[in-house]
Amino acid sequence: MNARRSTIVTATAVGAMLLMSACGGGGGSDAELGTEENPVQLGVVGASEPYWAVYEEAVEAEGIAIDIIDFTDYNQPNPALSEGELDVNQFQHIIFLANYNVQAGDDLVPIGSTAIYPLGLYSTQYDSVEDIPDGAEVAVPNDDTNQARGLLILQQAGLITLADGGSPFSTVADVDEAASRVTVTALDAAITASSLPDVAAAIINNDFIADADLTPEDAIAQDDPTDPSAFPYINIFATTADNADDEVLAQLVEIYQNTPEVQEGVLEAAGGAAVLTQTPVEDLQASLDEVQAEIESR
Structure with a gap:
Protein backbone atom coordinates (compact mmCIF):
# COMPACT_ATOMS: atom_id res chain seq x y z
CA MET A 1 0.00 0.00 0.00
CA TYR A 117 1.96 12.13 33.56
CA PRO A 118 2.90 13.72 36.87
CA LEU A 119 1.16 17.02 37.53
CA GLY A 120 3.50 19.64 38.92
CA LEU A 121 3.57 22.78 41.06
CA TYR A 122 5.84 25.47 39.63
CA SER A 123 7.14 28.82 40.82
CA THR A 124 9.35 31.50 39.35
CA GLN A 125 9.69 33.21 42.74
CA TYR A 126 10.45 30.37 45.15
CA ASP A 127 12.81 27.40 44.93
CA SER A 128 10.87 25.13 47.26
CA VAL A 129 7.45 24.67 48.83
CA GLU A 130 8.92 25.61 52.19
CA ASP A 131 9.92 29.02 50.85
CA ILE A 132 6.34 29.97 49.93
CA PRO A 133 5.16 32.43 52.59
CA ASP A 134 1.99 32.00 54.60
CA GLY A 135 -0.97 33.75 53.03
CA ALA A 136 0.48 33.64 49.51
CA GLU A 137 -1.74 32.95 46.51
CA VAL A 138 -1.39 29.70 44.54
CA ALA A 139 -3.21 28.94 41.28
CA VAL A 140 -4.73 25.65 40.14
CA PRO A 141 -6.52 24.72 36.87
CA ASN A 142 -10.26 25.38 37.01
CA ASP A 143 -11.44 22.27 35.11
CA ASP A 144 -12.99 19.75 37.48
CA THR A 145 -10.47 16.92 37.27
CA ASN A 146 -7.21 18.84 37.17
CA GLN A 147 -8.46 21.21 39.86
CA ALA A 148 -9.03 18.29 42.23
CA ARG A 149 -5.71 16.68 41.35
CA GLY A 150 -3.90 19.99 41.82
CA LEU A 151 -5.53 20.53 45.22
CA LEU A 152 -4.41 17.07 46.34
CA ILE A 153 -0.83 17.98 45.35
CA LEU A 154 -1.04 21.19 47.39
CA GLN A 155 -2.32 19.19 50.35
CA GLN A 156 0.46 16.61 50.01
CA ALA A 157 2.94 19.49 49.94
CA GLY A 158 1.57 20.86 53.21
CA LEU A 159 0.21 24.08 51.70
CA ILE A 160 -3.51 23.45 52.22
CA THR A 161 -5.94 21.22 54.08
CA LEU A 162 -8.98 19.81 52.29
CA ALA A 163 -12.27 18.98 53.94
CA ASP A 164 -12.65 15.24 54.56
CA GLY A 165 -9.08 14.70 53.39
CA GLY A 166 -9.83 15.49 49.76
CA SER A 167 -10.87 13.35 46.80
CA PRO A 168 -10.62 13.25 42.98
CA PHE A 169 -13.69 15.52 43.04
CA SER A 170 -12.46 18.24 45.42
CA THR A 171 -12.87 21.91 44.46
CA VAL A 172 -11.50 25.17 45.80
CA ALA A 173 -14.64 25.35 47.94
CA ASP A 174 -13.34 22.33 49.88
CA VAL A 175 -10.18 24.14 51.03
CA ASP A 176 -10.16 24.65 54.80
CA GLU A 177 -8.84 28.20 54.76
CA ALA A 178 -8.24 28.37 58.50
CA ALA A 179 -6.05 25.27 58.39
CA SER A 180 -4.20 26.16 55.19
CA ARG A 181 -0.96 28.07 54.65
CA VAL A 182 -1.96 29.62 51.31
CA THR A 183 -5.01 30.83 49.44
CA VAL A 184 -6.03 29.08 46.22
CA THR A 185 -7.34 30.59 42.99
CA ALA A 186 -8.75 28.49 40.12
CA LEU A 187 -7.77 29.68 36.64
CA ASP A 188 -8.17 28.34 33.12
CA ALA A 189 -5.51 25.67 32.62
CA ALA A 190 -4.11 27.53 29.63
CA ILE A 191 -3.22 30.59 31.71
CA THR A 192 -1.87 29.10 34.94
CA ALA A 193 1.63 29.28 33.41
CA SER A 194 1.31 32.94 32.44
CA SER A 195 -0.02 33.71 35.94
CA LEU A 196 3.32 32.85 37.58
CA PRO A 197 4.51 36.48 37.84
CA ASP A 198 1.35 37.29 39.83
CA VAL A 199 1.13 34.26 42.14
CA ALA A 200 3.55 32.46 44.43
CA ALA A 201 3.14 29.18 42.54
CA ALA A 202 0.82 27.43 40.13
CA ILE A 203 -0.22 23.91 39.17
CA ILE A 204 0.57 23.75 35.45
CA ASN A 205 -0.50 21.00 33.08
CA ASN A 206 2.37 19.48 31.12
CA ASP A 207 1.07 20.86 27.83
CA PHE A 208 1.57 24.42 29.06
CA ILE A 209 4.79 24.43 31.11
CA ALA A 210 6.83 25.45 28.07
CA ASP A 211 4.76 28.65 27.95
CA ALA A 212 6.60 29.74 31.08
CA ASP A 213 10.02 28.55 29.82
CA LEU A 214 9.90 25.71 32.36
CA THR A 215 10.61 22.00 32.16
CA PRO A 216 9.14 19.15 34.23
CA GLU A 217 12.35 19.09 36.26
CA ASP A 218 11.53 22.60 37.53
CA ALA A 219 8.50 21.42 39.51
CA ILE A 220 8.82 22.11 43.25
CA ALA A 221 6.16 19.47 44.01
CA GLN A 222 4.26 16.84 42.03
CA ASP A 223 2.19 13.71 42.41
CA ASP A 224 3.46 10.15 41.95
CA PRO A 225 2.33 8.54 38.66
CA THR A 226 3.45 5.09 39.84
CA ASP A 227 1.01 5.03 42.75
CA PRO A 228 -1.90 2.59 42.15
Whole structure:
Protein backbone atom coordinates (compact mmCIF):
# COMPACT_ATOMS: atom_id res chain seq x y z
CA MET A 1 0.00 0.00 0.00
CA ASN A 2 1.39 3.43 -0.87
CA ALA A 3 2.20 5.82 1.95
CA ARG A 4 -0.37 8.55 2.47
CA ARG A 5 0.26 12.13 3.41
CA SER A 6 -0.29 13.45 6.93
CA THR A 7 -0.33 16.98 8.21
CA ILE A 8 -0.83 19.05 11.35
CA VAL A 9 -3.56 21.67 11.16
CA THR A 10 -4.93 24.03 13.76
CA ALA A 11 -8.33 23.69 15.37
CA THR A 12 -9.56 26.79 13.56
CA ALA A 13 -9.12 24.97 10.26
CA VAL A 14 -11.54 22.20 11.21
CA GLY A 15 -14.69 24.17 10.40
CA ALA A 16 -13.45 25.12 6.96
CA MET A 17 -12.46 21.52 6.24
CA LEU A 18 -15.91 20.30 7.17
CA LEU A 19 -17.67 22.88 5.03
CA MET A 20 -15.65 21.72 2.04
CA SER A 21 -16.54 18.06 2.47
CA ALA A 22 -19.64 15.93 2.17
CA CYS A 23 -21.55 14.55 5.12
CA GLY A 24 -19.93 11.61 6.90
CA GLY A 25 -17.54 10.90 9.78
CA GLY A 26 -14.74 13.07 11.12
CA GLY A 27 -13.18 13.23 7.68
CA GLY A 28 -16.51 14.11 6.12
CA SER A 29 -16.39 11.41 3.43
CA ASP A 30 -17.87 8.02 2.63
CA ALA A 31 -14.40 6.77 1.67
CA GLU A 32 -12.58 4.32 3.92
CA LEU A 33 -11.15 5.98 7.01
CA GLY A 34 -7.44 6.72 6.74
CA THR A 35 -7.35 7.20 2.96
CA GLU A 36 -6.45 10.37 1.07
CA GLU A 37 -10.16 10.99 0.54
CA ASN A 38 -10.98 10.54 4.25
CA PRO A 39 -7.93 11.12 6.46
CA VAL A 40 -8.23 10.34 10.15
CA GLN A 41 -8.92 13.52 12.14
CA LEU A 42 -6.92 13.23 15.39
CA GLY A 43 -7.37 15.99 17.97
CA VAL A 44 -4.58 16.72 20.44
CA VAL A 45 -3.44 19.49 22.77
CA GLY A 46 0.20 20.42 22.24
CA ALA A 47 0.91 19.21 18.71
CA SER A 48 4.11 21.25 18.70
CA GLU A 49 5.82 18.57 20.80
CA PRO A 50 8.44 16.97 18.51
CA TYR A 51 7.18 13.42 19.04
CA TRP A 52 3.97 14.24 17.16
CA ALA A 53 5.96 14.82 13.97
CA VAL A 54 7.68 11.47 14.54
CA TYR A 55 4.28 9.87 15.08
CA GLU A 56 2.97 11.36 11.82
CA GLU A 57 5.86 9.83 9.91
CA ALA A 58 5.24 6.44 11.50
CA VAL A 59 1.53 6.60 10.63
CA GLU A 60 2.33 7.68 7.08
CA ALA A 61 4.75 4.78 6.72
CA GLU A 62 1.82 2.43 7.40
CA GLY A 63 -0.17 3.99 4.55
CA ILE A 64 -2.62 5.89 6.74
CA ALA A 65 -3.60 9.49 5.98
CA ILE A 66 -4.00 11.60 9.11
CA ASP A 67 -4.66 15.22 10.03
CA ILE A 68 -3.49 16.16 13.53
CA ILE A 69 -5.72 18.95 14.82
CA ASP A 70 -4.07 21.08 17.51
CA PHE A 71 -6.34 22.51 20.22
CA THR A 72 -5.28 25.05 22.82
CA ASP A 73 -8.16 24.45 25.23
CA TYR A 74 -8.87 21.13 26.97
CA ASN A 75 -12.60 21.81 26.74
CA GLN A 76 -12.66 21.66 22.92
CA PRO A 77 -11.53 18.19 21.72
CA ASN A 78 -14.34 16.14 23.27
CA PRO A 79 -17.21 18.23 21.87
CA ALA A 80 -15.41 18.21 18.50
CA LEU A 81 -15.29 14.40 18.68
CA SER A 82 -18.92 14.14 19.71
CA GLU A 83 -20.01 16.41 16.87
CA GLY A 84 -18.13 14.41 14.24
CA GLU A 85 -15.39 16.97 13.61
CA LEU A 86 -12.82 14.44 14.84
CA ASP A 87 -12.51 10.67 14.55
CA VAL A 88 -10.38 10.30 17.69
CA ASN A 89 -8.60 12.46 20.24
CA GLN A 90 -5.64 12.01 22.56
CA PHE A 91 -5.18 14.58 25.30
CA GLN A 92 -7.05 13.49 28.43
CA HIS A 93 -7.04 11.02 31.28
CA ILE A 94 -9.88 8.76 32.36
CA ILE A 95 -11.24 11.09 35.04
CA PHE A 96 -11.42 14.00 32.59
CA LEU A 97 -13.36 11.86 30.11
CA ALA A 98 -15.67 10.58 32.83
CA ASN A 99 -16.54 14.12 33.86
CA TYR A 100 -17.20 15.10 30.26
CA ASN A 101 -19.43 12.08 29.58
CA VAL A 102 -21.52 12.69 32.68
CA GLN A 103 -21.88 16.43 32.17
CA ALA A 104 -22.54 16.18 28.42
CA GLY A 105 -24.66 13.03 28.57
CA ASP A 106 -22.21 11.42 26.14
CA ASP A 107 -20.65 7.98 25.78
CA LEU A 108 -17.14 8.55 24.43
CA VAL A 109 -14.90 5.56 25.09
CA PRO A 110 -11.18 4.79 25.51
CA ILE A 111 -9.49 2.69 22.81
CA GLY A 112 -5.92 2.71 24.09
CA SER A 113 -3.60 4.09 26.73
CA THR A 114 -0.55 6.32 26.40
CA ALA A 115 1.00 7.32 29.73
CA ILE A 116 0.44 8.68 33.20
CA TYR A 117 1.96 12.13 33.56
CA PRO A 118 2.90 13.72 36.87
CA LEU A 119 1.16 17.02 37.53
CA GLY A 120 3.50 19.64 38.92
CA LEU A 121 3.57 22.78 41.06
CA TYR A 122 5.84 25.47 39.63
CA SER A 123 7.14 28.82 40.82
CA THR A 124 9.35 31.50 39.35
CA GLN A 125 9.69 33.21 42.74
CA TYR A 126 10.45 30.37 45.15
CA ASP A 127 12.81 27.40 44.93
CA SER A 128 10.87 25.13 47.26
CA VAL A 129 7.45 24.67 48.83
CA GLU A 130 8.92 25.61 52.19
CA ASP A 131 9.92 29.02 50.85
CA ILE A 132 6.34 29.97 49.93
CA PRO A 133 5.16 32.43 52.59
CA ASP A 134 1.99 32.00 54.60
CA GLY A 135 -0.97 33.75 53.03
CA ALA A 136 0.48 33.64 49.51
CA GLU A 137 -1.74 32.95 46.51
CA VAL A 138 -1.39 29.70 44.54
CA ALA A 139 -3.21 28.94 41.28
CA VAL A 140 -4.73 25.65 40.14
CA PRO A 141 -6.52 24.72 36.87
CA ASN A 142 -10.26 25.38 37.01
CA ASP A 143 -11.44 22.27 35.11
CA ASP A 144 -12.99 19.75 37.48
CA THR A 145 -10.47 16.92 37.27
CA ASN A 146 -7.21 18.84 37.17
CA GLN A 147 -8.46 21.21 39.86
CA ALA A 148 -9.03 18.29 42.23
CA ARG A 149 -5.71 16.68 41.35
CA GLY A 150 -3.90 19.99 41.82
CA LEU A 151 -5.53 20.53 45.22
CA LEU A 152 -4.41 17.07 46.34
CA ILE A 153 -0.83 17.98 45.35
CA LEU A 154 -1.04 21.19 47.39
CA GLN A 155 -2.32 19.19 50.35
CA GLN A 156 0.46 16.61 50.01
CA ALA A 157 2.94 19.49 49.94
CA GLY A 158 1.57 20.86 53.21
CA LEU A 159 0.21 24.08 51.70
CA ILE A 160 -3.51 23.45 52.22
CA THR A 161 -5.94 21.22 54.08
CA LEU A 162 -8.98 19.81 52.29
CA ALA A 163 -12.27 18.98 53.94
CA ASP A 164 -12.65 15.24 54.56
CA GLY A 165 -9.08 14.70 53.39
CA GLY A 166 -9.83 15.49 49.76
CA SER A 167 -10.87 13.35 46.80
CA PRO A 168 -10.62 13.25 42.98
CA PHE A 169 -13.69 15.52 43.04
CA SER A 170 -12.46 18.24 45.42
CA THR A 171 -12.87 21.91 44.46
CA VAL A 172 -11.50 25.17 45.80
CA ALA A 173 -14.64 25.35 47.94
CA ASP A 174 -13.34 22.33 49.88
CA VAL A 175 -10.18 24.14 51.03
CA ASP A 176 -10.16 24.65 54.80
CA GLU A 177 -8.84 28.20 54.76
CA ALA A 178 -8.24 28.37 58.50
CA ALA A 179 -6.05 25.27 58.39
CA SER A 180 -4.20 26.16 55.19
CA ARG A 181 -0.96 28.07 54.65
CA VAL A 182 -1.96 29.62 51.31
CA THR A 183 -5.01 30.83 49.44
CA VAL A 184 -6.03 29.08 46.22
CA THR A 185 -7.34 30.59 42.99
CA ALA A 186 -8.75 28.49 40.12
CA LEU A 187 -7.77 29.68 36.64
CA ASP A 188 -8.17 28.34 33.12
CA ALA A 189 -5.51 25.67 32.62
CA ALA A 190 -4.11 27.53 29.63
CA ILE A 191 -3.22 30.59 31.71
CA THR A 192 -1.87 29.10 34.94
CA ALA A 193 1.63 29.28 33.41
CA SER A 194 1.31 32.94 32.44
CA SER A 195 -0.02 33.71 35.94
CA LEU A 196 3.32 32.85 37.58
CA PRO A 197 4.51 36.48 37.84
CA ASP A 198 1.35 37.29 39.83
CA VAL A 199 1.13 34.26 42.14
CA ALA A 200 3.55 32.46 44.43
CA ALA A 201 3.14 29.18 42.54
CA ALA A 202 0.82 27.43 40.13
CA ILE A 203 -0.22 23.91 39.17
CA ILE A 204 0.57 23.75 35.45
CA ASN A 205 -0.50 21.00 33.08
CA ASN A 206 2.37 19.48 31.12
CA ASP A 207 1.07 20.86 27.83
CA PHE A 208 1.57 24.42 29.06
CA ILE A 209 4.79 24.43 31.11
CA ALA A 210 6.83 25.45 28.07
CA ASP A 211 4.76 28.65 27.95
CA ALA A 212 6.60 29.74 31.08
CA ASP A 213 10.02 28.55 29.82
CA LEU A 214 9.90 25.71 32.36
CA THR A 215 10.61 22.00 32.16
CA PRO A 216 9.14 19.15 34.23
CA GLU A 217 12.35 19.09 36.26
CA ASP A 218 11.53 22.60 37.53
CA ALA A 219 8.50 21.42 39.51
CA ILE A 220 8.82 22.11 43.25
CA ALA A 221 6.16 19.47 44.01
CA GLN A 222 4.26 16.84 42.03
CA ASP A 223 2.19 13.71 42.41
CA ASP A 224 3.46 10.15 41.95
CA PRO A 225 2.33 8.54 38.66
CA THR A 226 3.45 5.09 39.84
CA ASP A 227 1.01 5.03 42.75
CA PRO A 228 -1.90 2.59 42.15
CA SER A 229 -4.33 5.40 42.94
CA ALA A 230 -3.08 7.13 39.79
CA PHE A 231 -4.78 4.60 37.47
CA PRO A 232 -7.69 6.91 36.59
CA TYR A 233 -5.11 9.47 35.47
CA ILE A 234 -3.91 7.25 32.62
CA ASN A 235 -4.04 9.27 29.41
CA ILE A 236 -5.99 7.71 26.58
CA PHE A 237 -7.01 7.73 22.95
CA ALA A 238 -10.78 8.28 22.92
CA THR A 239 -13.44 7.95 20.25
CA THR A 240 -17.19 7.57 19.90
CA ALA A 241 -18.92 4.35 20.93
CA ASP A 242 -19.77 3.74 17.26
CA ASN A 243 -16.07 3.79 16.32
CA ALA A 244 -14.80 1.82 19.31
CA ASP A 245 -13.91 -1.22 17.17
CA ASP A 246 -12.56 0.63 14.13
CA GLU A 247 -9.45 -1.19 12.90
CA VAL A 248 -7.72 1.92 11.58
CA LEU A 249 -8.09 3.71 14.91
CA ALA A 250 -6.78 0.61 16.70
CA GLN A 251 -3.79 0.66 14.39
CA LEU A 252 -3.11 4.29 15.31
CA VAL A 253 -2.94 3.27 18.97
CA GLU A 254 -0.56 0.40 18.18
CA ILE A 255 1.72 2.72 16.20
CA TYR A 256 1.85 5.16 19.11
CA GLN A 257 2.54 2.45 21.68
CA ASN A 258 5.04 0.43 19.65
CA THR A 259 7.16 3.01 17.86
CA PRO A 260 10.30 3.44 20.02
CA GLU A 261 11.04 6.93 18.68
CA VAL A 262 7.54 8.07 19.64
CA GLN A 263 7.77 6.58 23.12
CA GLU A 264 11.19 8.13 23.63
CA GLY A 265 9.79 11.48 22.54
CA VAL A 266 6.91 11.22 24.98
CA LEU A 267 9.34 10.56 27.82
CA GLU A 268 11.61 13.40 26.75
CA ALA A 269 8.69 15.83 26.59
CA ALA A 270 7.72 14.81 30.14
CA GLY A 271 11.27 15.20 31.44
CA GLY A 272 11.51 11.44 31.91
CA ALA A 273 8.79 11.51 34.55
CA ALA A 274 5.94 9.92 32.57
CA VAL A 275 5.05 6.27 33.04
CA LEU A 276 4.28 4.70 29.66
CA THR A 277 1.41 2.22 29.62
CA GLN A 278 -0.21 -0.35 27.36
CA THR A 279 -3.20 -0.97 29.57
CA PRO A 280 -5.88 -3.33 28.19
CA VAL A 281 -8.85 -1.42 26.81
CA GLU A 282 -11.28 -3.41 28.96
CA ASP A 283 -9.45 -2.20 32.09
CA LEU A 284 -9.59 1.39 30.87
CA GLN A 285 -13.33 1.07 30.22
CA ALA A 286 -13.89 -0.53 33.63
CA SER A 287 -12.13 2.39 35.31
CA LEU A 288 -14.14 4.88 33.24
CA ASP A 289 -17.40 3.16 34.21
CA GLU A 290 -16.38 3.21 37.89
CA VAL A 291 -15.46 6.90 37.88
CA GLN A 292 -18.64 7.84 36.00
CA ALA A 293 -20.74 5.93 38.52
CA GLU A 294 -18.98 7.78 41.36
CA ILE A 295 -19.63 11.16 39.72
CA GLU A 296 -23.29 10.34 39.09
CA SER A 297 -23.77 9.30 42.71
CA ARG A 298 -22.48 12.58 44.11
